[in-house]
Amino acid sequence: MPNNPLSFRPERKSEVEKSHRTKPSTAHRVGHGLRSVYLDNAAATPLDAKVLKAMLPYFSSIAANPSSLHSAGQAANKAVTQARKSIAEIINGHADEIIFTSGGTESDNLAINGIISVIPISNSVIPAKAGIQNPMDPRIRKDDKRESLPHVVTTAIEHHAILELLTRLQKNGAIDLTVIKPQKNGVVKVDDIMSAVNDRTVLVSVMYANNEIGTIQPIGDIGRAILKYRAAKRGTLYEVRGTFPLFHSDACQAAGYLDLNVEKLHVDLLTLNGGKIYGPKGIGLLFVRRGVKLSPTVIGGGQERGLRSGTENVPGIVGMAKALELVQKNHEKESKRLAQFRDRLIKGLLRIPKSRLNGDPAERLPNNVNISFMDIEGEAAMLYLDAKGISCSTGSACASTSLDPSHVILALGMSYEAAHGSLRFSLGHDTIRSDIDYVIKVMPGIVEMLRKISPVTLDMSHF
């Protein structure tokens, strides 16, 4: 409707400043005559050209099965071994502690299912009652059932790969579950975690950095507290499980920006994946500390120490190792660069009336901006941004398959309204300063337009 002054016009290339086009074009920047600003790097990152180069030989010229004993197979095997070694070095672990999987979700599932199913039933029914050591003791009442289940502690802002699985296990009566809420700033308190840990706790799982609001959790501190707890527990009635609780952390979002030294994080299990660190999708890994017993979730030919059978994804493994090497080598410099852009974007967007930052301003990933705009709905805003060539995400219910708004933003104690109006911009290697300025320029008009057609005017004092 050309006569409608509010009518929305997508940005054309002619409006794009020249400097931007001097940047070499990569696949994700290709638009349809639109300026293309990709700010959804927490969802997926483009493959780094160096990673692709490292992977290419393993698609065709070195394509044999690493389990084959002929020299072609051994060439592939060598690549996998080398990748494993290189990753182990980066995270300060051992090569035999790296289990390759198909991605973050599978690694999380392997960690949880692997632990829960390895706990013998007889161990898991030791009641929390002193003096009873035999699980078949007739003094054990049915009421003790919940109290005799293996116990897991996690947080309310975990990825679905953790929360959905744990909730399901709880519903099936396989575990007793405690879900810890973060503070209002999205950071979980070590004390809150530790006060939920008890003698039955077999696993604590806390993500390193949140995928929606980017908040960084004190993993090293939690890890240390768990070590202390375990040390104090040894020699008690529960000696049989003296090494519990185990500590798992999902570091998929953190890997590009934070230190992954498992000795400093004190984790027993660590999830990483390729698709968020400029590596290939469909590859991930689980670090499993020596001495930790897991039960396999994929059963077959016995690859990956029998924990994850299936012919190795050799190009993926090579790409994963290369990607991790590259992001970890540059993470301090890149973090510094992006943190400036992040703060610039936050500052620019918060100038829009009735907007609010979700998550702590400082304890957050350098590439994450998550802001709620009141009175408008996130999916609509996201699509208006898309028409201007900007890719981002929303925590709005409308954009999710479940029609539930973001569990992360709700867990901060924010309202449903705030969750519906939330947008996440996640910066990446290709982000340049003018991208940020472009978003800051475009956003106010979009918010204004959507507020004009919105019947809602919420009182900010509620938020």
Next chain:
Amino acid sequence: MTKPTNSPDITPRKNSDGGFYSDVVKDHFFHPKNFMEDESAYKADGQGVVGSPACGDVMRVWIKVDPKTERLTDCRWKTFGCASAIAATSMMSTMVIENNGMTLEQARQIRPQDIMERLGGLPARKIHCSVLGDKALRSAINDYYRKSGQIDKIEIEQGRVIDKVLKITDHDIEEAVLEGADTLDKIQSKTKVGTGDPSCIPEVEQLMKFYKEKYFG
């Protein structure tokens, strides 16, 4: 409750065939028609509202009525909601005033399915968005009848209790169908209907059939 999500992350945007919204939806979303620009200067003969911001959708509808013909001469709206919610209200406002406007009786008969058809379809999980627009319109029509003293013409939409134990109404069944429940099992897992009062199950099945027909043809 609801099972998320096949999503690796916050936003699974595209469905399998690549495009999520039809061109008509996009047109009404990016160029909304007939929305209310200035409420204070507008003299409405009736207005209605449905939804709440916490649920993610609110729609407000204003209408003008020719008292002689009882036809709609204007329909304005405001919507808080996603692309399909905005597009559906915009399309509805177009439909009720085109060709000299619908009579109030005709406008009352508008079904979500009609709006969806004109929009060239909506993704299945977005259908409930378009349902709200017609509810707001019917509420505006009632408001007109109230204001013009034709109390007998007001039709209040009320839920009828189906499961007396759990106080589950026909609206609950309707909602469940709209959310994609197409078998008795799925309706029960959403609403628990019939678990307290199994005698109502045949009626639930009838309603399910009715609403499936109504919304999904």
